[in-house]
Amino acid sequence: MTAQSTGPATAAGTTKRAFLELDDLKVSFQTEDGVVRAVDGVSFALERGRTMAIVGESGSGKSVTSQAIMGLHSRRAAKITGHAWVDGVDIVTAPDAELRALRGQRMAMIFQDPLSSLHPFYTVGKQLVEAVQAHGEVPKAEARRRAVSMLDRVGIPNAARRVDDYPHSFSGGMRQRAMIAMALINNPALLIADEPTTALDVTVQAQILELIRELQAEYNMAIVLITHDLGVVAESADDVTVMYGGRVVERGGVDEIFSRPSMPYTWGLMSSVPDMEADRGKRLEPIPGQPPSLINLPKGCVFRPRCAYAQHVPDGRCDTERPDLTPVDDGHDARCFLTLDQKRTLAVKATGTEEVA
Amino acid sequence: MTTPNLTDAGPRSASTPVGDVVLRVRGLQKYFPIQSSFLRRTIGQVKAVENIDLDVHAGETVGLVGESGCGKSTTGRTMLRLLDPTGGTIEIDGRDVTKLSMRQMVPVRRSAQMIFQDPYSSLNPRHTIGKIISSPWEVQGVNPEGGVKKSVQELMARVGLNPEHYNRFPAEFSGGQRQRIGIARALALRPKLIVCDEPVSALDVSIQAQVLNLLEDLQNEFNLAYVFIAHDLSVVRHIADRIAVMYLGRVMEITDSDSLYRSPRHPYTKALLSAIPLPHPSMRGQRERIVLTGDLPSPSNPPSGCVFRTRCWKAQERCATEIPPLSEISPGTSVACHFPEPAKEPVSFTPPQA
Numbered sequence: 255m256t257a258q259s260t261g262p263a264t265a266a267g268t269t270k271r272a273f274l275e276l277d278d279l280k281v282s283f284q285t286e287d288g289v290v291r292a293v294d295g296v297s298f299a300l301e302r303g304r305t306m307a308i309v310g311e312s313g314s315g316k317s318v319t320s321q322a323i324m325g326l327h328s329r330r331a332a333k334i335t336g337h338a339w340v341d342g343v344d345i346v347t348a349p350d351a352e353l354r355a356l357r358g359q360r361m362a363m364i365f366q367d368p369l370s371s372l373h374p375f376y377t378v379g380k381q382l383v384e385a386v387q388a389h390g391e392v393p394k395a396e397a398r399r400r401a402v403s404m405l406d407r408v409g410i411p412n413a414a415r416r417v418d419d420y421p422h423s424f425s426g427g428m429r430q431r432a433m434i435a436m437a438l439i440n441n442p443a444l445l446i447a448d449e450p451t452t453a454l455d456v457t458v459q460a461q462i463l464e465l466i467r468e469l470q471a472e473y474n475m476a477i478v479l480i481t482h483d484l485g486v487v488a489e490s491a492d493d494v495t496v497m498y499g500g501r502v503v504e505r506g507g508v509d510e511i512f513s514r515p516s517m518p519y520t521w522g523l524m525s526s527v528p529d530m531e532a533d534r535g536k537r538l539e540p541i542p543g544q545p546p547s548l549i550n551l552p553k554g555c556v557f558r559p560r561c562a563y564a565q566h567v568p569d570g571r572c573d574t575e576r577p578d579l580t581p582v583d584d585g586h587d588a589r590c591f592l593t594l595d596q597k598r599t600l601a602v603k604a605t606g607t608e609e610v611a
Numbered sequence: 612m613t614t615p616n617l618t619d620a621g622p623r624s625a626s627t628p629v630g631d632v633v634l635r636v637r638g639l640q641k642y643f644p645i646q647s648s649f650l651r652r653t654i655g656q657v658k659a660v661e662n663i664d665l666d667v668h669a670g671e672t673v674g675l676v677g678e679s680g681c682g683k684s685t686t687g688r689t690m691l692r693l694l695d696p697t698g699g700t701i702e703i704d705g706r707d708v709t710k711l712s713m714r715q716m717v718p719v720r721r722s723a724q725m726i727f728q729d730p731y732s733s734l735n736p737r738h739t740i741g742k743i744i745s746s747p748w749e750v751q752g753v754n755p756e757g758g759v760k761k762s763v764q765e766l767m768a769r770v771g772l773n774p775e776h777y778n779r780f781p782a783e784f785s786g787g788q789r790q791r792i793g794i795a796r797a798l799a800l801r802p803k804l805i806v807c808d809e810p811v812s813a814l815d816v817s818i819q820a821q822v823l824n825l826l827e828d829l830q831n832e833f834n835l836a837y838v839f840i841a842h843d844l845s846v847v848r849h850i851a852d853r854i855a856v857m858y859l860g861r862v863m864e865i866t867d868s869d870s871l872y873r874s875p876r877h878p879y880t881k882a883l884l885s886a887i888p889l890p891h892p893s894m895r896g897q898r899e900r901i902v903l904t905g906d907l908p909s910p911s912n913p914p915s916g917c918v919f920r921t922r923c924w925k926a927q928e929r930c931a932t933e934i935p936p937l938s939e940i941s942p943g944t945s946v947a948c949h950f951p952e953p954a955k956e957p958v959s960f961t962p963p964q965a
């Protein structure tokens with residue numbers, strides 16, 4: 255395994271900061287029903303050329319985290335504390351003008367729904383040209399040339415002709431490609447992909463993931479990949495962050511997480527998905543119950559109400575105390591009171607992962 | 612109301628269908644007219660479903676898979692006469708329903724129901740859960756034994772909803788709970804067949820697993836037949852006994868789930884399966900991926916001969932001139948291809964070494 259997330263402890267001051275580094279990032283929203291703690295202390299680090307997958311149930315705070323990295327939250331609606339450094343700039347405190355300059359130039363985002371970022375009234379080409387010209391004095395002809403070559407790069411057939419088409423005349427997969435072209439046209443160093451392939455067929459998904467990997471190698475991009483498809487994670491990520499109830503509950507290298515998942519929520523995620531290699535008759539084992547309310551988090555461990563392993567922890571600690579993220583192995587942390595031994599043996603039972611030495 | 616059929620379905624693994632045929636379609640076609648925007652004249656046709664033959668047996672799940680736009684939903688809706696077929700015949704529970712009027716269809720709907728993908732838009736937001744689940748009884752003029760409220764609450768308990776929430780509105784439920792409401796409504800008339808159109812696609816993995824388990828339990832309890840439409844191939848493999856792979860409105864291959872995944876015989880099936888991400892990082896790069904080039908052809912102007920030929924790496928001259936019929940090439944496996952892949956024997960799976 256190569257360089258791992260360092261975590262906030264070593265990150266502050268002494269060591270050099272990672273290209274993307276979150277330090278105790280918190281995002282909350284004031285609503286009629288109370289304060290929604292959507293992201294409640296997330297830390298991780300990511301270097302260029304590497305891919306961090308964020309996984310977790312709906313509502314666990316994945317998108318809110320990624321929008322905070324992009325500086326997309328309105329400062330009126332969202333209360334943000336902690337730090338999100340992108341190439342040394344703290345997004346949490348950076349002025350709007352600086353954020354605008356960073357977005358689209360140093361960092362870019364692709365969304366699940368391509369139509370949300372392609373304007374239906376303008377041709378794909380016009381939108382690409384504007385994206386280029388928004389960040390520097392580029393003559394129109396040169397911007398257009400770059401638009402065509404980028405469309406060609408993402409695999410749009412007849413790019414020179416299709417550049418003048420409107421988004422609605424593209425198929426779903428082509429729109430997703432056009433959006434990727436839009437995100438990448440200024441050669442960003444950080445790409446945030448929020449469920450980039452969830453709406454697509456497996457065949458198109460495979461093409462898009464392959465394309466992202468190629469472009470990552472070419473531009474040495476850092477990628478934050480948000481998805482709930484564990485297969486996509488297994489295939490594309492270097493590191494994995496598992497979120498639950500607005501917190502990181504486990505993080506580590508992709509091989510570690512898949513071979514030695516170390517806390518009950520991660521086990522639950524893994525045993526919920528049908529395994530293509532397993533016996534078909536095998537019953538799925540879903541996590542019982544519902545995700546927690548982010549307004550009234552349960553006392554003790556946030557996963558406690560749905561956890562089948564709390565009785566293994568003495569003195570009812572799970573009911574009263576919040577576990578910290580603690581090391582399981584080099585660069586692999588989990589937020590759970592179970593002992594290292596228990597984490598290992600119970601995982602085998604829970605997920606059927608054979609421990610391979 | 613009809614009494615539930617409680618015959619034990621037996622183990623789910625049976626790859627040879629045994630129960631009665633509850634749905635039989637032959638030569639099913641569904642075309643949609645394309646109209647010019649000016650004169651509203653029909654200028655062409657979207658051939659969404661072309662010549663589908665399918666039998667679905669009691670207690671059996673048949674999966675329908677294929678890329679977006681290949682006609683899965685249209686097939687499902689047309690089979691239940693929610694859309695009028697352009698051609699072919701449909702038999703539900705032994706009765707030819709191809710030409711029945713919507714009125715005549717009402718009693719047929721007791722035995723065949725549908726569950727939709729979107730747990731948000733498929734429930735009327737202004738109706739209580741009680742009203743939503745009991746609506747099929749109202750339409751059918753059925754008075755359930757023990758009264759409406761008691762029967763709805765029994766159904767709610769059966770699908771894992773709290774019966775006390777009888778008077779709540781859909782907005783107060785999560786996606787998984789809403790999907791359960793849709794399932795309870797589909798079960799109200801104790802149907803023999805349910806067409807499930809992407810019933811878990813909008814749900815989180817753990818909620819998805821809860822709903823899949825529920826569908827399996829209900830199938831065992833009531834000997835239900837399912838037509839299960841989904842684009843997640845691992846979900847389909849898990850739940851379906853047999854799988855039909857569709858492309859451009861046609862069935863390319865139909866066989867039992869294990870054979871399909873072990874030994875795809877149609878080139879399109881092979882490409883589709885090769886695109887599924889491998890489940891463990893240690894398996895990266897272990898499978899040859901067949902990347903399909905080009906886009907899906909337009910269903911209003913499908914290629915001549917084999918419709919897959921414009922993207923098929925095995926295509927020959929014959930493929931352009933001669934339509935390959937769906938024919939049985941080994942017991943239980945039918946393929947529409949002039950040059951099918953050879954069969955692979957079952958091998959026991961050895962876990963990857965790290």
Ligand SMILES: Nc1ncnc2c1ncn2[C@@H]1O[C@H](COP(=O)(O)OP(=O)(O)OP(=O)(O)O)[C@@H](O)[C@H]1O
Pocket residue numbers: 283285290291292310311312313314315316317318319331548
């Ligand atoms: N502007 C907002 N005001 C109030 N609450 C919000 C706001 N934006 C997000 N939330 C809440 O914050 C929580 C986290 O949302 P987020 O969108 O990050 O989830 P997610 O992990 O991306 O889920 P999904 O997988 O469904 O996309 C949710 O409970 C959501 O309702």
Ligand SMILES: Nc1ncnc2c1ncn2[C@@H]1O[C@H](COP(=O)(O)OP(=O)(O)OP(=O)(O)O)[C@@H](O)[C@H]1O
Pocket residue numbers: 643644657658659677678679680681682683684685686842910
């Ligand atoms: N009401 C309609 N009028 C015209 N064309 C239609 C209509 N409904 C569907 N079609 C077309 O028929 C074809 C099949 O569509 P269908 O919705 O059945 O596909 P699908 O396999 O269910 O796709 P998805 O996976 O995206 O749900 C598509 O080309 C679609 O555009």
Ligand code: SF4
Pocket residue numbers: 517518519555556557558561562563564567572577589590591592
């Ligand atoms: S700390 Fe306790 S409740 Fe939380 S995940 Fe671990 S065992 Fe379960």
Ligand code: SF4
Pocket residue numbers: 877878879917918919920921923924925926927930935947948949950951
């Ligand atoms: S009939 Fe020809 S074009 Fe069609 S799938 Fe078979 S080999 Fe390919």
Ligand SMILES: [Mg+2]
Pocket residue numbers: 316317318448
């Ligand atoms: Mg999200």
Ligand SMILES: [Mg+2]
Pocket residue numbers: 683684685
């Ligand atoms: Mg559909």
